[in-house]
Amino acid sequence: MSASLAERLRAGTMLGAEGYVFELERRGYIKAGPFVPEVVLDFPDAVRQLHREFLRAGAEVMVALTYYAHREKLRDVGREGDLEAMNRQAVRIARSVAAEADALVAGNVCNTWAYDPDDPATVRTVRAMYAEQLGWAAEEGVDFVISETNDYLGEALIALDVIQGLGLPAMVTMAPTQPKLTRDGYEYADACRILAAEGAQVVGLNCDRGPRTMLPLITRIRETVECAVAVQPVPYRTDAIAPTMETLRSPDGERAFPIALDSFTCTRFDMAQFAAQARDLGVNYVGICCGAGPHHVRAMAEALGREVPASKYSPSMDLHPMFRADVSAKDAAFLHSWNA
Numbered sequence: 647m648s649a650s651l652a653e654r655l656r657a658g659t660m661l662g663a664e665g666y667v668f669e670l671e672r673r674g675y676i677k678a679g680p681f682v683p684e685v686v687l688d689f690p691d692a693v694r695q696l697h698r699e700f701l702r703a704g705a706e707v708m709v710a711l712t713y714y715a716h717r718e719k720l721r722d723v724g725r726e727g728d729l730e731a732m733n734r735q736a737v738r739i740a741r742s743v744a745a746e747a748d749a750l751v752a753g754n755v756c757n758t759w760a761y762d763p764d765d766p767a768t769v770r771t772v773r774a775m776y777a778e779q780l781g782w783a784a785e786e787g788v789d790f791v792i793s794e795t796n797d798y799l800g801e802a803l804i805a806l807d808v809i810q811g812l813g814l815p816a817m818v819t820m821a822p823t824q825p826k827l828t829r830d831g832y833e834y835a836d837a838c839r840i841l842a843a844e845g846a847q848v849v850g851l852n853c854d855r856g857p858r859t860m861l862p863l864i865t866r867i868r869e870t871v872e873c874a875v876a877v878q879p880v881p882y883r884t885d886a887i888a889p890t891m892e893t894l895r896s897p898d899g900e901r902a903f904p905i906a907l908d909s910f911t912c913t914r915f916d917m918a919q920f921a922a923q924a925r926d927l928g929v930n931y932v933g934i935c936c937g938a939g940p941h942h943v944r945a946m947a948e949a950l951g952r953e954v955p956a957s958k959y960s961p962s963m964d965l966h967p968m969f970r971a972d973v974s975a976k977d978a979a980f981l982h983s984w985n986a
């Protein structure tokens with residue numbers, strides 16, 4: 647019997663890993679634009695493989711790839727009829743890989759794009775979308791649910807209510823796309839305080855911001871709430887000028903989001919530093935979002951003091967011909983040219 651979410655949070659900093667949609671898009675299995683995870687049904691082995699890579703890199707949670715696998719999005723790509731099969735299969739795949747190394751399985755829902763705080767009818771629409779997705783997830787067997795990239799506190803509270811109705815622990819994180827406030831006007835820390843008061847076990851932020859611009863917001867949240875805090879930044883070098891990945895621009899002024907962000911990618915060292923900083927702040931669940939690669943996750947795990955299966959192949963630059971202590975005269979000449 648593996649430790650529960652609550653037990654793991656008590657025991658120390660948990661490590662998560664996400665970014666499945668971006669990574670599987672890069673690998674040619676998801677279409678950029680709609681970003682619907684058709685891969686779950688069309689190429690399940692590709693999903694299984696990425697789960698396994700994150701697992702080997704130290705992720706303690708396999709997050710079912712049901713991001714955007716909701717009714718509105720599937721309708722956009724003409725696959726509404728595959729909705730249930732896609733959601734069930736995503737959980738089954740996550741479960742089968744999690745069982746390989748005692749990881750937890752998380753169900754997953756996200757912002758729906760259907761919610762409008764000024765239109766009460768959308769509350770019913772969103773609730774119905776979450777209820778069917780999470781009903782299937784609960785039947786397939788998840789340990790908890792991650793509701794993420796929430797733009798609106800109001801929409802996040804609907805997700806939380808549905809999750810609690812199923813008797814499952816909830817991790818609810820807001821998407822910090824704006825400088826201070828959710829789309830419905832709550833300071834991020836206040837939104838988290840309200841989610842915690844409503845019973846979320848874990849609250850925090852995910853996506854949109856890179857480490858540098860995520861840290862000040864998560865610091866404020868850590869100071870505000872008593873419950874466990876999660877942070878999952880994107881591995882992109884956002885800064886004061888472009889605080890989110892959506893605002894990053896190429897040198898010629900083109901928007902880099904979402905498929906030209908490569909040149910802004912954080913190194914594994916950036917993400918390792920972030921993991922240690924977040925742990926030192928008292929963040930309980932440290933992860934990574936869109937743009938993540940297994941090398942980031944392994945570096946974060948090692949920064950948290952862990953040796954993970956993929957650590958077997960962690961760098962040994964002392965064995966590189968050019969960087970070793972006893973570099974030969976021939977290689978020293980090479981190195982000289984690298985430094986020129």
Ligand SMILES: [Zn+2]
Binds near residue numbers: 852854880936
């Ligand atoms: Zn993301």
